[in-house]
Amino acid sequence: MVCLGNICRSPLADGLLRDKAKKEGLNLKVDSAGTIGIHAGDSPDSRMQATALKFGTDLSQLRSRQFKVNDFQDFDLIYAMDKSNYQNILSLAKTEIERAKVRLILNELTPGKDMEVPDPYYGGEQGFIDVYNMLDQATDKIISKLKDDE
Ligand code: 4NP
Numbered sequence: 001m002v003c004l005g006n007i008c009r010s011p012l013a014d015g016l017l018r019d020k021a022k023k024e025g026l027n028l029k030v031d032s033a034g035t036i037g038i039h040a041g042d043s044p045d046s047r048m049q050a051t052a053l054k055f056g057t058d059l060s061q062l063r064s065r066q067f068k069v070n071d072f073q074d075f076d077l078i079y080a081m082d083k084s085n086y087q088n089i090l091s092l093a094k095t096e097i098e099r100a101k102v103r104l105i106l107n108e109l110t111p112g113k114d115m116e117v118p119d120p121y122y123g124g125e126q127g128f129i130d131v132y133n134m135l136d137q138a139t140d141k142i143i144s145k146l147k148d149d150e
Pocket residue numbers: 003004005006007008009010034038119120121
């Protein structure tokens with residue numbers, strides 16, 4: 001799961017997918033990263049943590065890190081939150097196999113529409129709730145697809 005700072009959107013996507021995979025007994029390696037490293041080592045944004053906890057997901061153990069080219073080897077699927085993250089990740093890919101791993105996460109819900117998870121960082125509380133609802137649905141869809149593939 002990749003966003004810009006890895007303190008708001010992608011940690012939530014990471015936490016939701018981790019919890020759901022565990023609940024469903026799916027053996028998934030889930031992680032998140034930011035395309036920039038300025039928050040590396042930081043906990044998720046306190047507003048994102050509070051919203052996630054309100055709905056039952058604890059993000060407190062997660063720490064921000066920057067996306068690295070080795071992630072193309074370490075993961076089968078790389079989900080970007082918005083088009084800018086998507087382009088930034090693609091620009092680091094070296095092969096067609098690596099490029100094919102990168103997806104816009106909301107295309108899981110609305111295929112081909114290229115919708116974006118908006119950055120809630122500079123907005124109010126509702127923005128965090130909206131992000132929660134989008135990523136809760138998107139991670140449900142990812143889990144159900146992976147279960148079908150089993
Ligand atoms: P995120 O939100 O990409 O969802 O983690 C942001 C958090 C911090 C910054 C940008 C986006 N920032 O520039 O500090």
